[in-house]
Amino acid sequence: MKAFVLEERNKAVIKDMPIPELDSDYGAILKPVAVSVCSSDVNTVYGSGTKKREDLILGHESVAEVFEVGKKVKDFKRGDLVAVPAMTPNWRDIAIQEKNFLHAGRPFSSNALGRTIDGVFAEYFKLDDADMNLARIDEGIDVEDALMCVDMVTTGFSGAESADIRFGDSVVVIGIGAVGLMAIQAAALKGAARIIAIGSRAASINLAKKYGACEILDYKQGEAVLKEYILSSTGGLGVDAVIICGGTDESFAFAVDIVKYGIGRVVNLKHYPGEEPIPIPKFSAGRGMSGKSIYMELGAGGRVRIERLLNLVKYNRISPKDLITHRFYGLDNIDKALELMRVKPKDLIKTALYIKV
């Protein structure tokens, strides 16, 4: 089969690979129908993270058709259309009993597809524990909406959940890429009153407004100006919550600066490359006693999570396929989608690639 593999650092190529074989009674072999390239795929190929094994098949965002299931799989059969969560927790690990879903057993254990196990940028891929980790796509749900639910929606929504958004909250979302836009949507659904989005991507601004942002501020004004504006417009108190979905290392310090003492929540969803520490300003952190809370999150995964998000699509609460600005056809074009994600032109939010031409 054809697959898009990481041959060596900085080099991903289409290669002929063996079709995976079912090796678990609970597992499934899947045929991707549509996939999406993620910034984290760009990090896997070009980033400075842990060394990956040779010929690792990339990709973790997909909608797929079930090709084969193990003997003990109850809820899925050949031909079913499923959304495959980017995060696939190991539901047999003892840490699940402590509700440690994403890091059960070891850090990032759920973040396996395209990272520690072969991913979805291929004609076939294998997944353990089909009943726990595949999400059923009900009739009428658009493939592209489902494709966005497996990572962008769940990650952005995890940001709003960890921020514990309450009715009437003021919220700043830093970064209006796909995850930031979903964080805006989630904050609005959870009852935030004032949602301030910070970003400058032209393609995203209209969507940010559509999803619930009341104000769009531009990074280019500089953090000092933005900070002054946000603090003065909240009576000097700062906002109830900040969700970081983009920006630079300094955005973290900025978030701590603009969130309320006592009850403010800062949730980080952004990836920080490099080795330098993530900055926390001593003054606005109250020299460690400010009562501000900081959370560092991955998107939630697993079947129930994604099926619940798909219900939001089904009942017209969200329409995440609006995030898709570029479409590709045929697995042979996956390198173009990856390159687009690396270069990030102004009109890009998210890609979808249909495996068949």
Ligand SMILES: [Zn+2]
């Ligand atoms: Zn992703």
